[in-house]
Amino acid sequence: MCRPSAAIIRSGFAGAVANPRSGYTPPQMPAAVAPAPLAVPAADAPVAGLPGVGPRQAQRLARLGVGTVRDLLFHLPRRYEDTRDVRPLAELHPGEEQTVYARVRNVSSHRSPRKRMVLVEASLEDGGHVASAVWFNQPFLARQIHSGDELLLSGKVKLGRGGLVLQNPEFERASGEQRHVGRLAPVYPETEGVSSRWLRSRIEPLLPVADALEDPLPPQLLRSHDLPRLAAALRQVHFPDDPARLELARRRIAFEEMFLLQLAAQRARRRRLAGSGVAVAYDVEVARRFVASLPFRLTEGQRVAAHEILTDMAGTGSMNRLLQGDVGSGKTVVAAMAALMTHAAGHQTAVMAPTEILARQHHATMEALLAPHGVSSRLLVGSTPARARREVLVGVAAGHDTVLIGTHALIEEAVVLADLGLVVVDEQHRFGVAQRQQLRRKGALAPNFLAMTATPIPRSLSLTLYGDVDLSELREMPPGRIPVETRVVAPHQRPEAYDFVRAQVAEGRQAFVICPLIEESDKLGVKSATEEYERLRREVFPELRVELLHGRMPGREKEERMGRFAAGEADLLVSTSVVEVGVDVPNATIMFIEGAERFGLASLHQFRGRVGRGEHASVCLLFQGSPDEEGSKRLEAVAQTRSGFDLAEADLRLRGPGDVVGLRQHGLPEVRVADLLDTALLEEARRAAGDWLDADPELVTHDPLHRAMNGYRAVFDLD
Ligand code: ADP
Ligand code: MG
DSSP states (O other), X not given: OOXXXXXXXXXXXXXXXXXXXXXXXXXXXXXXXXXXXXXXOXXXXXXXXXXXXXXXXXXXXXXXXXXXXXXXXXXXXXXXEEOOOEXXXXXXXXXXXXXXXXXXXXXXXXXXXXXXXXXXXXXXEETTEEEEEEEESOTTHHHHOOTTOEEEEEEEEEEETTEEEEEEEXXXXXXXXXXXXXXXXXXXXXXXXXXXXXXXXXXXXGHXXXXXXXXXXXXXXXXXXXXXXXXXXHHHHHSOSSHHXXXXXXXXXXXXXXXXXXXXXXXXXXXXXHSOBOOOOOOHHHHHHHHHHSSSOOOHHHHHHHHHHHHHHHSSSOOEEEEEEOTTSOHHHHHHHHHHHHHHXXXXXXXXXXXXXXXXXXXXXXXXXXXXXXXXXXXXXXXXXXXXXXXXXXXHHHTOOOXXXXXXXXXXXXXXXXXXXXXXXXXXXXXXXXXXXXXXXXXXXXXXXXXXXXXXXOHHHHHHXXXXXXXXEEOSOOTTOOOOEEEEEOGGGHHHHHHHHHHXXXXXXXXXXXXXXXXXXXXXXXXBHHHHHXXXXXXXXXXXXXXXXXXXXXXXXXXXXXXXHHTTSOSEEEEOGXXXXXXXXXXXXXXXXXXXXXXXXXXXXXXXXXXXXXXXXXXXXXXXXXXXXXXXXXXXXHHHOOOHHHHHHHHHHHHOGGGTTOTTTTTOOOOSSOOTTOHHHHHHHHHHHHHHHHHXXXXXXXXXXXXXXXXXXXXXXXX
């Protein structure tokens, strides 16, 4: 149910503002100056022009993504300072962070003798007890604090020569309506010149605007889930009365986020399944012949995935399936089977891959798998010569070529397919949502869609987030693979590692060396491929054949160099992340990764997948460029985890859901408040969305809900 709010509320007791233990009650004083009645601005009004927001401040707010009044209201705190436990001076204890009420007796400022900085000192008293407060380097405070002021002060208590001293305390006049001290005070994402204190003062007067905001969640839904209305939730999130109400407010905002996401996804899914897609009859004989023609037995996972795909494609709606499986788990074979079935039903297949190298490899594989069944595949990439390109275009437009494989080149307008029945996108997270949709739209009817990835997102996330995608997973490797041994190498073991490379090369093997950068940069200690290439071939391995490959080389050259390495004409390939996907050199047995901490876990896992593809035992050696604990932990996780699925879960635990393999890249909208690990809330939202759609499939009963769906058009097909 409710997750404890402790994580976002720092320090303090969960008591009320009036502290029952101290018997202290803050004075209820009328505000000294009655605030001028504020004209309530419109939610879409720009922040520039609000009281106290000039052009410069507006620019700074823009850096925080805040342009309008609405943005400011949705600029949500990341945590809270709890200073509600207000004590009388008599209860100050040295060594603690405390909040006290006191009257200022006297204010003075002087320069500290040794460190030459300005000290502002206030002597404090309350009920016969005295203490003092000191601020360093804030000389202007001497003009802001006056004797006789009644203040709430919050900070660290020290025992000085003259008694107890509050050092650099936060403070605010005690008015009975505290904004900063003596309450649960919001701490916002800040930027230079935009402090939380400043934001509190600007946001509070705008809260009435929230009352006029449209609440996308229908009242009956809020009632049945015991959640507050949007305006009330925003009020509590910015200025909470107590932790319980704050928790409920955050829950409401998180629920809304997940509910709308689920509603959009499930709606897209229902429409997809009910709509007219390309139906590809599941011809068991075709499947059997294909399987019989393979030089190996399918793994259980491949069999199940293929069956799921062929069953989906046979339906009248269109398929939308994601095939997740580690590098080398055999996704391509499954895709080939789907392409063959699509061909047998008289439709075409387009296969898109993120790099030319990968597209060529798929082409070769598909050719090998499908040619025996009378299907030849065509290749279309950026470097395809004009003449060959024309031929391909004519062939697919006329419909006699049924399998087209390529890169982004497939998306171009000139590419017209006569009857597209299946779209396969490999390493789908490498493409934008728009690119994937463009390819799908090349069909007259909605074609079946199969995305593949070797960078799985954790199952705990995918189940709830991929509302409109069905998942197939290849969790086992084909038999006979020797797992790649991964080791984090200490700096002093580097010579040993080089000796190991020499020994392997002497046995006829090859090695990759991956660097974080292409060229030398100011970043001290970060290896670049070009420098490392020079160093290795001149100083370390003058006797070996060293090759260089990076993404800034022309496509032709990249291919030639890759080709030479693949053909065994080079022993070492020094490169960058361009080899992350696709590269298949079974004779390579060493993956050397420099500055490994600079790569994401998923990338490291991909690199590792470049070796261990042949019959020889392989190793992956991780070198840390700049030692830090966080980095070491992540590298250890890679060394100890073999499966990409498990690694994705580890990544989720280490970094939190925010950063996991770019949810956006997977085509998911950013989630701002919802805790993606709060599976109970996600599940509640998922079920609520399904129930709502059962009762109101066209979202006609609550217009704001319908309008809220516009925000998801870029992600899901909602038209
Ligand atoms: P992925 O795309 O998932 O990384 P591939 O489809 O490229 O993996 O397959 C990797 C290699 O494994 C290919 O050489 C393929 O022929 C081979 N392979 C696929 N399935 C099997 C299997 N069931 N048994 C043995 N080898 C297989
Ligand atoms: Mg693949």
